[in-house]
Amino acid sequence: MVSTHPTGVQHSGSQYLPPSRSTEANASPNQELLPLTARVHHHDFLQIGGCDVTTLVKQFGSPLYILDEETLRLACQQYRDAFKQYYKGESQVLYASKAWNCLAICAIAASEALGIDVASGGELYTALQAGVNPEKIYLHSNNKSREELLFATESGCTIVVDNWHELKTLIEIAEKGVPLTASLSPRIMLRLTPGIECHTHEYIRTGQIDSKFGFDPNELKELFTFVSKQSILNCVGLHAHIGSQIFERQPHRDLAALMVDWLRDALKCGLNLTELNVGGGLGIKYIESDDPPSIEEWVKAICEAIQEACTSENLPLPKLLCEPGRSLIATACVTAYTIGSSKVIPEIRTYVAIDGGMSDNPRPITYQSVYRAVVANKMSFASTETVTIAGKHCESGDILIHNALLPKTEPGDILVVMGTGAYNYSMASNYNRLPRSAAVLVANGEANLILQRETYQDLIRQDRLPERLKI
Numbered sequence: 381m382v383s384t385h386p387t388g389v390q391h392s393g394s395q396y397l398p399p400s401r402s403t404e405a406n407a408s409p410n411q412e413l414l415p416l417t418a419r420v421h422h423h424d425f426l427q428i429g430g431c432d433v434t435t436l437v438k439q440f441g442s443p444l445y446i447l448d449e450e451t452l453r454l455a456c457q458q459y460r461d462a463f464k465q466y467y468k469g470e471s472q473v474l475y476a477s478k479a480w481n482c483l484a485i486c487a488i489a490a491s492e493a494l495g496i497d498v499a500s501g502g503e504l505y506t507a508l509q510a511g512v513n514p515e516k517i518y519l520h521s522n523n524k525s526r527e528e529l530l531f532a533t534e535s536g537c538t539i540v541v542d543n544w545h546e547l548k549t550l551i552e553i554a555e556k557g558v559p560l561t562a563s564l565s566p567r568i569m570l571r572l573t574p575g576i577e578c579h580t581h582e583y584i585r586t587g588q589i590d591s592k593f594g595f596d597p598n599e600l601k602e603l604f605t606f607v608s609k610q611s612i613l614n615c616v617g618l619h620a621h622i623g624s625q626i627f628e629r630q631p632h633r634d635l636a637a638l639m640v641d642w643l644r645d646a647l648k649c650g651l652n653l654t655e656l657n658v659g660g661g662l663g664i665k666y667i668e669s670d671d672p673p674s675i676e677e678w679v680k681a682i683c684e685a686i687q688e689a690c691t692s693e694n695l696p697l698p699k700l701l702c703e704p705g706r707s708l709i710a711t712a713c714v715t716a717y718t719i720g721s722s723k724v725i726p727e728i729r730t731y732v733a734i735d736g737g738m739s740d741n742p743r744p745i746t747y748q749s750v751y752r753a754v755v756a757n758k759m760s761f762a763s764t765e766t767v768t769i770a771g772k773h774c775e776s777g778d779i780l781i782h783n784a785l786l787p788k789t790e791p792g793d794i795l796v797v798m799g800t801g802a803y804n805y806s807m808a809s810n811y812n813r814l815p816r817s818a819a820v821l822v823a824n825g826e827a828n829l830i831l832q833r834e835t836y837q838d839l840i841r842q843d844r845l846p847e848r849l850k851i
């Protein structure tokens with residue numbers, strides 16, 4: 381899997397570099413391992429967004445999330461442009477901010493004309509604070525609290541209603557009159573369980589019948605009839621999401637066709653809906669053998685399926701929404717760690733430890749996810765060692781990468797793990813009371829801090845020591 385030079389030397393980091401933009405201007409970020417601006421400079425050093433990675437670590441500390449603005453913006457543009465090219469009706473791409481929600485990222489997505497999908501009051505608050513227009517925010521979750529529903533209604537965002545309990549709570553809220561804007565009727569969509577299986581990890585599969593998300597497809601008639609009679613609710617459309625890190629296109633085509641059937645069924649029940657949200661789910665390349673479709677191919681497949689189904693059902697084209705997370709942001713970010721101790725167990729394994737682990741990237745221990753890494757200060761060294769990259773947590777399972785093929789490493793080397801933009805910072809914890817890492821945004825040789833590193837003081841900010849326990 382590691383490229384071999386004509387000299388027979390196995391080449392390490394440089395093999396993961398994306399194609400140069402001059403030769404392949406339309407690289408789809410989700411099909412690359414490194415951000416699109418990644419280069420090797422001074423023979424051995426990795427540069428991203430025009431910034432030297434080892435210098436960034438000296439300046440901002442380690443571990444460090446490094447987010448490449450150009451790669452993120454390109455992915456946003458590719459989604460947006462593909463809808464314009466392949467869909468004849470109106471469309472709106474939303475960024476599924478559960479992948480990584482913070483002020484700077486919401487602001488970048490919004491500046492690329494994307495809306496934001498949020499999954500809690502906290503994500504909604506962040507998007508609003510980032511200046512995102514509430515008309516372009518959609519709130520999800522299978523158990524929104526009354527407070528979250530009230531907050532969302534007041535903010536004017538769209539609520540993707542997941543179940544009967546929520547529907548009835550929203551009606552109560554609307555009937556009582558939302559404070560300040562008494563006549564506002566909640567703008568909603570209905571999330572339905574499509575019963576479509578796809579090949580991905582069971583924890584990130586959501587479309588199968590046995591899922592905690594969405595209304596049961598067997599009660600659609602009852603649901604549509606009920607909602608059609610609620611004049612206090614402004615129900616505009618339907619939503620479904622089948623799962624994440626999906627490489628096949630057929631499940632998404634099937635979903636698109638099914639959702640058009642639902643539109644027709646809703647109309648028969650007196651509910652005239654004009655929007656369909658097909659969710660997210662497009663996978664990315666984490667390792668060499670991963671082969672996801674490009675952003676353009678994915679969008680094209682969905683647009684074609686919706687248009688064909690609408691033609692055959694003789695229905696007008698709905699406003700089409702989708703909400704990708706991973707494929708928009710994962711490849712744009714890498715995490716830089718400093719290598720520390722190592723342990724050689726002869727004929728068994730060599731552990732090389734880094735200064736982070738399951739607290740900044742819980743995906744390997746949660747989903748057995750696989751990653752690739754390079755050494756940022758040894759990009760042109762030969763890969764001669766197979767090692768296990770261990771995190772620093774008190775947990776044997778805290779292994780970031782099994783069998784990483786790397787040059788010989790020493791304490792102080794900078795290990796860069798690729799594809800960490802999605803579900804890393806957003807799922808980070810303070811396990812073992814490790815302060816959360818910092819994140820920088822890099823572009824054109826400039827680095828801006830977007831998430832400050834937590835301090836030990838931050839760790840005890842919410843602690844309270846009752847008087848009687850004081851020593």
Ligand code: PLP
Pocket residue numbers: 476478479497520586621623624625659660661662703704705706707802
């Ligand atoms: N929409 C919903 C409802 C989700 O649950 C998720 C992720 O789980 C997404 C969108 C984003 O999925 P992905 O990051 O795979 O694009």
